[in-house]
Amino acid sequence: MADLRATRRHSTSLVYAGSHGFEMAGPGFGETAASAHEAFLPALDAAEQELRERLAGVAGHLVERKPFDVSVHYRRVDEAEVAGVARIVDDVLAAYPRLRKGHGKKVFQVQPRIDWDKGRAVERLLERLGLDDADVRPIYIGDDRTDEDAFRALAGRGVAVAVRGPRGHDRGRLRARRPRRRRALPRAPVRGRGAHRMTCRQPREATP
Numbered sequence: 497m498a499d500l501r502a503t504r505r506h507s508t509s510l511v512y513a514g515s516h517g518f519e520m521a522g523p524g525f526g527e528t529a530a531s532a533h534e535a536f537l538p539a540l541d542a543a544e545q546e547l548r549e550r551l552a553g554v555a556g557h558l559v560e561r562k563p564f565d566v567s568v569h570y571r572r573v574d575e576a577e578v579a580g581v582a583r584i585v586d587d588v589l590a591a592y593p594r595l596r597k598g599h600g601k602k603v604f605q606v607q608p609r610i611d612w613d614k615g616r617a618v619e620r621l622l623e624r625l626g627l628d629d630a631d632v633r634p635i636y637i638g639d640d641r642t643d644e645d646a647f648r649a650l651a652g653r654g655v656a657v658a659v660r661g662p663r664g665h666d667r668g669r670l671r672a673r674r675p676r677r678r679r680a681l682p683r684a685p686v687r688g689r690g691a692h693r694m695t696c697r698q699p700r701e702a703t704p
Contacts, residue, residue, distance in 0.1 A: 511625065516607065516642065517617020518564035524624060533564055536608040539592045540566055543606055546588045554581060564608060571602035601640045614642055615649030 511522030518533055544559065544566045551557050556572035570581050585604045589597055598605035618636065622628045630653070636646050639659035647656040 511621065513617055513621060515562045515564045516605075516614055517612065517620065518608075520617075520621070520624075533608055533610070536564065536594060539594050540564065540606065540608075543588055543592050543595060546591075547585065547606070550584050550588065551581065557581060566606040567600070568604040568606070569602060570604070598642065600642050605642075613645040614638075615645035615647075618646045618649050 509523065511520065511525060513520045544561055547566060547568060548559050551559060551568070554573060554577055556570070556574065558567075558569040558572075560567040560569060568581065568585055570578050573581060582604065585597055585606070589595055589606065594609050595606055596609040598607055618634065619628075622632070622634060627634070632653075634650055634654035635657070636643070636650055636654060637657040637659065638644075638646060643658070647658065650656055
């Protein structure tokens with residue numbers, strides 16, 4: 497989140513959320529809303545170090561550290577080695593009962609073992625911003641498995657825009673085949689009642 501706030505487009509009037517909502521900053525939030533989770537940092541630090549050491553010989557992997565999350569990306573790992581990466585993550589986590597493994601798009605996520613996800617983060621944002629009202633129609637755009645928690649949290653009250661790949665499936669009421677239509681999609685549903693689910697198709701990723 498710090499790199500986003502450091503850009504030229506950073507605005508002091510915006511509220512930022514990062515690391516699945518473990519970090520929040522902006523007017524009324526102070527620098528972070530995650531101070532209660534700092535007790536997990538030693539375990540995250542240790543798990544990160546072990547993961548880096550044990551995965552050192554696996555070509556194509558990437559260990560990414562965020563303040564309250566250690567992500568193990570395996571998108572570029574040979575398919576035959578993905579199961580081995582998963583076993584290493586499980587083995588490391590076995591020594592840290594206060595941490596859990598989450599799943600994203602070609603990534604394993606090591607996070608604090610607490611009742612928290614993007615859905616809870618959205619609910620916290622709406623509450624703190626005074627927008628937890630039936631007349632407010634939140635709009636959420638996501639392209640990852642972890643965004644499903646936010647989609648569920650907004651069921652019956654908001655607009656969920658799922659950005660999917662060319663092979664993605666969606667059971668939503670509304671669908672967009674071209675990503676460039678994302679800008680126009682939310683306008684009509686916002687005036688309606690209830691929740692809407694949309695899908696935007698991403699172009700197929702190029703293989704380097």
